[in-house]
Amino acid sequence: MAVQALTWRKRHYPFNAEQTVNILGxxxxxxxxxxxxxxxxxxxxxxxxxxxxxxxxVSTLLVLGRPPIMPFIAGAVSVxxxxxxxxxxxxxxxxxxxxxxxxxxxxxxxxxxxxxxxFFRFVFGKTFHYTDEGWNKLTRNVALFxxxxxxxxxxxxxxxxxxxxxxxxxxxxxxxxxxLFKIFVIMPVTALFFWWQVRVLHKYRLPEPIADxxxxxxxxx
Numbered sequence: 001m002a003v004q005a006l007t008w009r010k011r012h013y014p015f016n017a018e019q020t021v022n023i024l025g026x027x028x029x030x031x032x033x034x035x036x037x038x039x040x041x042x043x044x045x046x047x048x049x050x051x052x053x054x055x056x057x058v059s060t061l062l063v064l065g066r067p068p069i070m071p072f073i074a075g076a077v078s079v080x081x082x083x084x085x086x087x088x089x090x091x092x093x094x095x096x097x098x099x100x101x102x103x104x105x106x107x108x109x110x111x112x113x114x115x116x117x118x119f120f121r122f123v124f125g126k127t128f129h130y131t132d133e134g135w136n137k138l139t140r141n142v143a144l145f146x147x148x149x150x151x152x153x154x155x156x157x158x159x160x161x162x163x164x165x166x167x168x169x170x171x172x173x174x175x176x177x178x179x180l181f182k183i184f185v186i187m188p189v190t191a192l193f194f195w196w197q198v199r200v201l202h203k204y205r206l207p208e209p210i211a212d213x214x215x216x217x218x219x220x221x
Contacts, residue, residue, distance in 0.1 A: 029053045029078065033094075033179060043086060046094060050082040077101045091175045095157045098182070102150035109143035134204025138197055145193055149186060156181050 029052035036048040057075040081097035084090075112119040113136060120142075121135040130138075160174040172180075 028056055031183065043089070046082050046085045046091075049094065050079050050086075053078045053082070074101060092157075095153070095175070095178055098153045099150045099157070102146040102153065106143045106147040106150065109139050109146070113139045113143070129206040130201055130204045131206060134201050137204070138201060141197060141200075145190075149190075152186070 029049045032052045033045045033049040036045040053075050057072060060072075077097055077100070078094075081093045081100075084093035109119055112122075118132075118135050118139055120139050121130075125135075156178055157174075160177045163172070163174045163177055165172045165177065
């Protein structure tokens with residue numbers, strides 16, 4: 001019975017505890033900000049964003065037993081820019097946080113690739129085993145993806161900065177549209193992108209004994 005229950009759960013909910021925390025940590029603060037912002041305004045919405053971000057960071061630490069690099073960096077940036085929004089009363093700070101963070105991640109990944117210190121292999125190399133070509137392609141693709149999302153984020157932020165759209169018996173501001181775009185467009189596209197990367201990496205996977213002795217050459221020709 002226990003095996004059947006586990007199989008049923010895996011079939012209908014394929015994520016483990018770490019993946020669940022990461023998903024909720026990404027979506028939860030944005031959903032909270034959208035709901036609270038719609039009822040109480042941008043200041044309350046920003047407090048909701050900061051509170052949920054801190055809660056997600058604590059939950060991640062408890063589940064994983066260690067501070068994962070990317071979620072904690074993203075959380076620190078979210079809290080910093082959220083605090084700037086509270087101080088200035090301008091939602092722009094929360095919005096450009098995505099642009100700044102994604103652009104910095106793209107730059108970090110590209111530098112790690114060009115200097116021969118592959119970031120993903122450094123972080124995940126003891127858990128996942130791929131050829132150097134696989135690690136390098138992953139790093140290059142993720143860097144380009146983060147750069148593209150930074151550009152798209154700015155396009156949506158600036159394009160709808162002064163928007164007021166009447167729909168569903170309420171007025172959606174530029175901030176509302178930006179949040180909805182993040183939740184219903186960027187997040188699904190991000191999930192599909194990383195699913196694609198996992199598929200791509202399959203052909204570069206190494207058996208563990210080979211991976212331990214595989215030669216390394218980090219720079220893409």
